[in-house]
Amino acid sequence: MLFTENVLVALSGLKANIMRSLLTMLGIIIGIASVIAIMTVGNSITLIVNSTMQGLGANNIQVAIMQKSTEDSEESGVNYGGGYVRDLTDEDLITKEMLKSLTDEFKDDIKYVMLTEQVGDYYSTSKVSRNGKDAKVQIVGYNRDYMEFNDKEVLGGRSFITTDYKEGKSVCMVSDKLVERLYKGDNDAVIGTEIEVVSSDGTFNDFYVVGVYKYVADSISFGESDNPKTEVLVPLNTARKINHTANKGFEYFMLVTSVNTDNVTFVTKVRDFFNVNFYSRNDAFEVAAVSMDSMMDSLNTMISMIKLALSVIAGISLVVGGIGVMNIMLVSITERTKEIGTRKALGATNSSIRLQFITESVVICVIGGIIGIFLGVGLGMLAVKLMGYDAVVSVSSVVIAVGFSMAIGIFFGYYPANKAAKLNPIDALRYE
Amino acid sequence: MAENTMLDLRNIHKSFFIGTPNEFEVLHGLNFTVNKGEFVSIVGQSGSGKSTLMNIIGALDRPTAGEYSLDGIDIEKAKDHELSALRNKKIGFVFQTYNLIARTTALKNVELPMMYAGMGRQERMERAKMLLEQVEMTDRMMHKPDELSGGQKQRVAIARAMANDPAIILADEPTGALDSATGRLIMDIFHKLHEEQGKTIVLITHSPELSRETQRIITLKDGSIVGESAGSWTGLNAKEGE
Numbered sequence: 001m002l003f004t005e006n007v008l009v010a011l012s013g014l015k016a017n018i019m020r021s022l023l024t025m026l027g028i029i030i031g032i033a034s035v036i037a038i039m040t041v042g043n044s045i046t047l048i049v050n051s052t053m054q055g056l057g058a059n060n061i062q063v064a065i066m067q068k069s070t071e072d073s074e075e076s077g078v079n080y081g082g083g084y085v086r087d088l089t090d091e092d093l094i095t096k097e098m099l100k101s102l103t104d105e106f107k108d109d110i111k112y113v114m115l116t117e118q119v120g121d122y123y124s125t126s127k128v129s130r131n132g133k134d135a136k137v138q139i140v141g142y143n144r145d146y147m148e149f150n151d152k153e154v155l156g157g158r159s160f161i162t163t164d165y166k167e168g169k170s171v172c173m174v175s176d177k178l179v180e181r182l183y184k185g186d187n188d189a190v191i192g193t194e195i196e197v198v199s200s201d202g203t204f205n206d207f208y209v210v211g212v213y214k215y216v217a218d219s220i221s222f223g224e225s226d227n228p229k230t231e232v233l234v235p236l237n238t239a240r241k242i243n244h245t246a247n248k249g250f251e252y253f254m255l256v257t258s259v260n261t262d263n264v265t266f267v268t269k270v271r272d273f274f275n276v277n278f279y280s281r282n283d284a285f286e287v288a289a290v291s292m293d294s295m296m297d298s299l300n301t302m303i304s305m306i307k308l309a310l311s312v313i314a315g316i317s318l319v320v321g322g323i324g325v326m327n328i329m330l331v332s333i334t335e336r337t338k339e340i341g342t343r344k345a346l347g348a349t350n351s352s353i354r355l356q357f358i359t360e361s362v363v364i365c366v367i368g369g370i371i372g373i374f375l376g377v378g379l380g381m382l383a384v385k386l387m388g389y390d391a392v393v394s395v396s397s398v399v400i401a402v403g404f405s406m407a408i409g410i411f412f413g414y415y416p417a418n419k420a421a422k423l424n425p426i427d428a429l430r431y432e
Numbered sequence: 433m434a435e436n437t438m439l440d441l442r443n444i445h446k447s448f449f450i451g452t453p454n455e456f457e458v459l460h461g462l463n464f465t466v467n468k469g470e471f472v473s474i475v476g477q478s479g480s481g482k483s484t485l486m487n488i489i490g491a492l493d494r495p496t497a498g499e500y501s502l503d504g505i506d507i508e509k510a511k512d513h514e515l516s517a518l519r520n521k522k523i524g525f526v527f528q529t530y531n532l533i534a535r536t537t538a539l540k541n542v543e544l545p546m547m548y549a550g551m552g553r554q555e556r557m558e559r560a561k562m563l564l565e566q567v568e569m570t571d572r573m574m575h576k577p578d579e580l581s582g583g584q585k586q587r588v589a590i591a592r593a594m595a596n597d598p599a600i601i602l603a604d605e606p607t608g609a610l611d612s613a614t615g616r617l618i619m620d621i622f623h624k625l626h627e628e629q630g631k632t633i634v635l636i637t638h639s640p641e642l643s644r645e646t647q648r649i650i651t652l653k654d655g656s657i658v659g660e661s662a663g664s665w666t667g668l669n670a671k672e673g674e
Contacts, residue, residue, distance in 0.1 A: 005547060012535050342531040345492060346592070347520020347548040349513050425492045429531070 002352060006359035013332070013360060014367070024328040025368030027321020028408065032372025032401045033379060034314035039397035040380025042307035046300060048389050053296050061255040061267055063274075065092060066288040092285045093249025098278055105273060109266055112145035112256040117239045124200040125229065128174075130182040136229040137178065139197055139205065141239020149256055152233075156187030157211030160235050164210075168237030168246070172207035175215035175230035187212045197232055205242055207234060263291035318404070321368070322412040329361050329416035340420050341428025354414075354421035361413025362406055369405030373398050438600055438632045439466040439489065444498035446484050458484045460655045461498065466600075466634060471626045473635040473643035473663070476652035483604070485652065486636045490523055490602050491515045503599040520548050524593030528605035530585040532577040538564065538588045539573040545595040556595075563591040567621060583614035590621055600632045601625065607642065619645060623665075 014021040065088065103110055119139035120126055127134045142150070144165050155176055164171050174190065183189045190209050198204045215230050240246040257266055267289045274287035333340070340353060348356075377393050384391035446459040458481045466472050476482045487493035488500060491507055500507045503522055510518060524545075525531075532541050539560050546556035564573045567587040577585055586606060593601050603622065607615030619642070625631045635646055643649045644664050651659040 002547065009536070016535055338531065339533055342527075342533065343544070343548075344516070345490065345519060345525050345531075346545045347516055347596075349516040349548075352548065426487050429492070429527075 002355065003359065006356045007363060009356065010360040010363040014364065020328065021364065024324055024364055025321075025371065027317065027324040028365050028368030028405055029321075029372040029375060031314060031318030031321045032369045032405055033376035034317065035311050036373055036376025036394075036397055036401055037380040037383065038307060038310045038314055039394045040377060040391060041383050042303060042310075043394045043397075044380075044384040044389055044392045046303050047392050049299060049303070050296060053292055053299075059257050059259075059261075059263060060292040061257060061263060061270060061289055062252070062292070063094070063255060063270060063287060063289045064252040065094065065285050068282075068284055068286050086284050088251070088285065090248050092282060093251060094253065094274070094287070095249040098249075098274065099253070101277070102270070102273060106266075106269070109257050109261040110255055111258045112149045112254075113143075114146040114149055114254040114256065115143040115236055115250060116146055117141045117236060117243060117245065119205070119234075119239050119242050120199045120201075126197050126199040128178060128182065128195050128197055128232070133182055135178040135181045136227060137174075137197055137232045138229055139172075139234060139239065139242070140231045141234050141236040143236040145256075146236075146254075147233075152216075153214040155212045155214050157191040157209070159211055160233075165235045165237060168235055168241045170205075170207050170238060171210045171234065172238075173211040173213050173233040174209055176212055177215045177228060177230050178232075179212055181227065195232075207232065207238075263293050267291045267294070318408060322365070322408040325361055325364055325409065326412040326416060328364075329357060329413055330419070332360075333357065333416050333420045337423065337428050337431035340423050341425050341431065344423070344425035345429060350421040353423075354417045357417035357420050358410060358413045361417070362409030365405040365409030365412075366402065369402055372405070373401055376401075436468045437465050438468045438470070438503055439464075439634070440499075440501045441465070441489075442499045444485075444488065444495045444500060446481075446488065446493075447496045450496065457496075458655050459488075459495070462655075462657055464650055464657060464660075466632060468599075468632055469626075469630045470648065471622070471633045471635070471646045471665070472648045472650060473637060473646040474650045474652055475637055475640055475643040477638060479654075480652045481655040482636050482638075482652050486602065486604050486634075489634060490525060491518050516548075520545055521596050522599045524595070524598035524601040526586070526589050526593050526601065526603040526606045528608040530577070530582070530589045530609075532585055532588060532592075534577055537574050537576055538569060538580065538591075541577070541588055542573075542592045542595055545592060549596050560591070560595070563594050564588070566594075567591045581614075582610050583617060586610065586614075586618050587621065590618070590625075594625070600634060602634050602636070604636045605638070606635070608637075 099113055103113060117140070119141070122138065125136050126138060128137050129135075144160070144162075147159060152173075154173075157173070159173065160171065163169065172195070174195065176185070176187075179185055179187055179190055191211065192209065194206050194208050196204050196206050213233065215228070217228065237246065240248075255270065257263055271287055271289045279286045343353060343356075377398075381391035381393070441462055441464055444459055444462040445457060447455055447457045449455045462485065474482055474485065484493070488495050488507075489502075491502065491510075494508055498508075502518065505518060505522075507515070507518070519525075532538075533544065536544075539557070542560035542563055543556045546559060551559075561570070561573065564570055567590055569584060569587050569591065572580060572584060577588075580588065590601075590606075593603075601622070606622070607618050610618060622633055622635070623645070626633050633646075635643070637643055640649075646663040646665060649659075649661050649663055650657055651661075
């Protein structure tokens, strides 16, 4: 009963001094708004990163050749200093035979061994031209496992067949975007014809088009939606023929494990398998393996840490805002000394005076907090939209923000309220 | 203590700045009683100690020495929160400067003591309306203090003083800030409360003229009672008949 009465008194007080109330709230508004905005942006980025990585395959394990670390060099008694020993040579690469023994060893765990190789630099642009129009492309070779895992939707024609993979035939699949741009979306016009891919350095490669796949924009390649650079898919061996790497090993590959495999331990098994069997006597290189799971974990931890650090900084402005509220409460109590005396003469106890002023400071902080939430959500969503993604508002941060602004109200309201409660009624009544 | 004693003050001393070189005594052992249903005035010049005495009577302050009981309750033994309850239920204050709570309506002002007494919302609103009707303020009860004239404010203040049906109304220069015609109106309300409802009223004033309107005059000078005399009031109707 006293509570609603107190809230009404507080509200009428705020209304009477609108400018002052707003300025007092400003600290709280800015503090809460920045915390919420940071949380919104952070959560959205986390979600985007996760879904992107999920798209790459959460149960992937990436295996790559790495320089042996300094510690290991010391352990093996060979120390060339700095970790760098020499450049990578063909002898250091992972051979087909190694892959074969790996799959034999872990038959039950490994579902796919995915190999890929690009033709040309990713940053230089190759083109397919027709009737004076260009489509930007990138030639990428995939092995059969990779194609099966990726499972791109075939819109017309067919995917590669065994002889394509085995013999490295000059066949390709092009994206529907390319067909749309160069062939007005007519799949039949391109399937069965030969296209010429011209790279930026002038070399060209001809492929026989066997199929059209559906292009899916990945969230990393934003900004070029009207004419995106799409992949011309070719069998792995085709790409290796063009690159003259057909007889070489691999620097890098991916594994997809079966559902029951625990990736965290399996990563170690794969690494040890290579390093014990094939790289123990290599002076400079070894094999490193990481699972997408653990990469995702560490990335998420990193984002959370950044989010936390920024929120703490924003939180400082909340504390400053709280001090502002305390300050204005002290002023207000001095102004209303006589009112406090009158209330005491009319029978208000110390605790009811204290409650009245704490309520007032909580009301200021909660209203400020609510305005801050709207502002913060708005700013956060705007920022995420500007980055080109969908915003995800964190409900928990909103709830926490309301609770936190309440706590600030109580914490910074207590001292002034207590001061008011302890006023001597005679002195308060006599105050002019 | 007699059955019908409302206030009983015995050997009341009040000193300020106790224990410092500036220590001085304002009240030097006052003795007096006020009976139930009496209308008494305490009159004195400024500096006579009447404000200090009013604070003690109003349970806003405690005497340094002496005994004081109000409606049978020993004040000097009461704890702070008991004094709050006592002020709330037993005493109705009327101040010279009205002391209405700004930014709240006349109605809410009258409700305030009932709210502190824990009365329900509906009940206190009805009673506040009734009290405002008694002081003829019904048509202005939704107005805020700064929209009211001095006389109207004081009428609201009297209604507020009556809120918890107190044992005693303590009025400190209630007409001090009003012109004589309005002051007359306010005094008539006090007489009405006294005569029609039998309220015990203690009026504190510096004006001998006003004090003569009461039944008994206690004259205070330099912290001591220097005289008690009967007033010349003969009743509201008698005044009109004059």
